Amino acid sequence: MSELTHIELFAGCGGMSLGLETAGFDLLFANELSPMAGETFAYNILGENLERKSELGEKANNTLWIKSNYAQDNLKDRLRENPFETAKGKYSDLDAKTDLNGKLLIGNIDYFLEFLNKNNKIVNQLKKKNVDLISGGPPCQSFSLAGKREKNNEKNQLPLSFSKLAGLIQPKIVLLENVKGITAPFTENGEKYYAWLEVCKAFVLEGFVPVCMMLNSKYFGVPQNRPRFILMAYRKDIFNKILKKNNKNEILKNSDKFYKIVSENINSLEKITIKDFNYYDIESNPELFDGLVLPKMTYSLDDFISTSEAIGDILRADIQYDINKTAGKYATSLNNIFSKNTLEDFSKIKNHEPRNHNPIIRSRFRFYQVIEQFQNGLKKGATDLFSGKKVSPDVLAKLNVEFSQHKLLFIKDKGEISKYPRNLEEVEVLMKSIPTKKHSQRALKEFGPAPAQLTVPDDLCHYHSEQPRTLTVREMARFQSFPDWFEFRSKVTTGGKMRKFQVPQYTQVGNAVPPLLAKSLGEVLKKQLKLIE
Known part of the structure; x- marks a missing residue:
């Protein structure tokens, strides 16, 4: 036509x-x-x-x-x-x-x-x-x-x-x-x-x-x-x-x-x-x-694209990946579906730079990763414990067993150490050292679709135990089905009064169709x- x-x-x-x-x-x-x-x-x-x-x-x-x-x-x-x-x-x-x-x-x-x-x-x-x-x-x-x-x-x-x-x-x-x-x-x-x-x-x-x-x-x-x-x-x-x-x-x-x-x-x-x-x-x-x-x-x-299918092939954010040379079938299909319009060299995947996190934030994100795996209402119990709410003795006993099977990041000498907690009391001490006022933070689920994309970058953290961090712009773009050659420009993020009118890369991705x-x-x-x- x-x-x-x-x-x-x-x-x-x-x-x-x-x-x-x-x-x-x-x-x-x-x-x-x-x-x-x-x-x-x-x-x-x-x-x-x-x-x-x-x-x-x-x-x-x-x-x-x-x-x-x-x-x-x-x-x-x-x-x-x-x-x-x-x-x-x-x-x-x-x-x-x-x-x-x-x-x-x-x-x-x-x-x-x-x-x-x-x-x-x-x-x-x-x-x-x-x-x-x-x-x-x-x-x-x-x-x-x-x-x-x-x-x-x-x-x-x-x-x-x-x-x-x-x-x-x-x-x-x-x-x-x-x-x-x-x-x-x-x-x-x-x-x-x-x-x-x-x-x-x-x-x-x-x-x-x-x-x-x-x-x-x-x-x-x-x-x-x-x-x-x-x-x-x-x-x-x-x-x-x-x-x-x-x-x-x-x-x-x-x-x-x-x-x-x-x-x-x-x-x-x-x-x-x-x-x-x-x-x-x-x-x-x-x-x-x-x-x-x-x-x-x-x-x-039965066949929704999962989080791991979307971003599992670019797990590390501290190295550069070649476009169409990762193991991701989903990413390759996007690059094939959407033709490239940019004039620049696009051999490397861009917008995949990690943000800097201190040990407290990394420890908190690891905590979210762990409780995301909890079943039978224990995730709520762990969240209540983290926020200071009362938790029943029965749930506390189950949490004690559940936490003992997962490594957490404990803060030591301004650094961090990964280890299994000895008991729930040790977990509670850790939680008191990583407080937050944000109640919307959570970890991605590895085997399901991601939640609706947000324009605030620190509301979601990676699902993988080796990556206790927020998502990169590129990872968020993958969840929005942008091909890897599509490069986001301008500032990466912003804050303060400028939030009212600036639209940085994270917000661009989150707002996109x-x-x-x-x-x-x-x-x-x-x-x-x-x-x-």
């Missing part, structure tokens, strides 16, 4: 774009708020090394700033700019003659909307392209159409900006990804709302018919238990063609019914509730995920477009 095109909003570091490209969608242009995430996107998706250009004092070619406080030739400061402080920025790389094709636009989507509203010629040019897909993942958890008149939480209105931009350009399909929390109700001005339903209404108002689902990345070859809400919204004329080809499909018929309800009640949208529409959960109705309307499951309970999931989503959309071509 003819070349498919897509526009990526809220692009992050490029996980969605990489997957969609592999599925057959060519990127028209992308938009991302963070210059730090944008640096990774530009490097891997567009082949532009912004760090090198900044060092040479050169301007970016394919990366444009919508608004900035710094001039175009000051790329170094642009790459570390706070994107929330650019409202009055006097510099912009966009004008009426700007060619958006193949570009990454850095900055607030609302500033881009302002630009488009002032440049009808560019909007008309985009409409003439009859763009196949606009995709992205705006924060949605507290979005409501009722709250759009309130200015106190700009982030909650980003889905509205997404829908308005889709309404301007009128692509054939919109693809929206979000966290599971979008399905939980929230209260605003005393009224209960469901953000996912409000988002659906917003897209109907722009002429799109929504189909919604709750997926989990582990069913698509991603070694991670990562539930995600997905919305596919079809332009009405495209939807009608798809429905005509699948006129007995109940999913499509329910979406068509919802579109009509919203269209007939534009002035009383609050009357439309979750009784009028629903989303499809892969856990409850796996049979519906057959590749016709909903994406096809490629993995099941897994490329394998994006590929599966792209493939089902491509199939539907091919059906009606």
Whole structure:
């Protein structure tokens, strides 16, 4: 079929774009708020090394700033700019003659909307392209159409900006990804709302018919238990063609019914509730995920990719590994599925540098590794003991036996020694010497999928006894199904007040859409477009 095109909003570091490209969608242009995430996107998706250009004092070619406080030739400061402080920025790389094709636009989507509203010629040019897909993942958890008149939480209105931009350009399909929390109700001005339903209404108002689902990345070859809400919204004329080809499909018929309800009640949208529409959960109705309307499951309970399969071949973080020369079948398959776009030498696996841990942290991580192996409620007993809670004599006796079979790291002379504890009292003394206020820390399970990826690097530690450490950026990227050639750029981590606006490598990975999931989503959309071509 003819070349498919897509526009990526809220692009992050490029996980969605990489997957969609592999599925057959060519990127028209992308938009991302963070210059730090944008640096990774530009490097891997567009082949532009912004760090090198900044060092040479050169301007970016394919990366444009919508608004900035710094001039175009000051790329170094642009790459570390706070994107929330650019409202009055006097510099912009966009004008009426700007060619958006193949570009990454850095900055607030609302500033881009302002630009488009002032440049009808560019909007008309985009409409003439009859763009196949606009995709992205705006924060949605507290979005409501009722709250759009309130200015106190700009982030909650980003889905509205997404829908308005889709309404301007009128692509054939919109693809929206979000966290599971979008399905939980929230209260605003005393009224209960469901953000996912409000988002659906917003897209109907722009002429799109929504189909919604709750997926989990582990069913698509991603070694991670990562539930995600997905919305596919079809332009009405495209939807009608798809429905005509699948006129007995109940999913499509329910979406068509919802579109009509919203269209007939534009002035009383609050009357439309979750009784009028629903989303499809892969856990409850796996049979519906057959590749016709909903994406096809490629993995099941018996063959999920495990933690050890994902990262066991790069166990040590103190040596360099050659790409495609490790024993990992999973990693090799990712490198084969996703083609390389970067211009740099990629013979070595990058982003696999370990973080420095003192003996206290290493000892604590070893403790987590040990109790992760405990069965029959003993893990809870050990956790309670660690946090100072009361534990029954029976559980204490069992813990005494269980701990005696595992080596722990004991702190000695500012160093550490690995040994079996003689008794539970010795374990308790050790635990008092490694206290923590963090209650979310835990070790990976070796033979199951990883838990949902977090953007804070020290919440998870490695599963292997020889590696009492946090995960490297590369290991987290493996859990997100990024190929080993995909290099994460900018700062590795950050802290303090800069957390509010900086998006370092760990956060880029944690926020990303897994490329394998994006590929599966792209493939089902491509199939539907091919059906009606």
